[in-house]
Amino acid sequence: DTEVTQTPKHLVMGMTNKKSLKCEQHMGHRAMYWYKQKAKKPPELMFVYSYEKLSINESVPSRFSPECPNSSLLNLHLHALQPEDSALYLCASSLSARSGQPQHFGDGTRLSIL
Template identity: 60%
Template sequence: DTAVSQTPKYLVTQMGNDKSIKCEQNLGHDTMYWYKQDSKKFLKIMFSYNNKELIINETVPNRFSPKSPDKAHLNLHINSLELGDSAVYFCASSQGQGAGQPQHFGDGTRLSIL
């Protein structure tokens, strides 16, 4: 059973398109996260939700919009895709919202912009 699952695993699209990435966790956690990992493997937090409420909103272009329909799901919608959006996007979850909570990661969505 996959604990944190993301779809799709690969996403290849053209500049200017709009795309969504979905994330679901079956761990019963109440906090979920989106991270961006660039080509140098640097990992940066983008957003976090706790019980469907936004608690972390880093300096991210407003073309990125997260949405949490319930505490087991956190989706990421990206408008007007740009070349610089090419990266691997990871979803993660934790029980509790503090920085001390261990996070469980999905396998990532590799987004390539042509």
């Protein structure tokens, strides 16, 4: 079982809906990440939070809005998504954002945009 928990596991939403993806870890990690993974492709980094502050935004459209309420939680707020945003959204955490720290992944939220 993964130590990074993501909810929901599956989400279907229309282009006008607003929804949120949630991620939780209790390993004391201070870096948390959002990735997007399309079918048969590797994960692509979207956002990095370090000590609850956004440190990296990989040119992600504003219809994706991350939030880190505390060191254990990471949310991704979704609004006005497009069909091409359908993908597996993965959350990961590591002890710190320093390169070389192993990242622990959740099992992802499979998102479908109608």
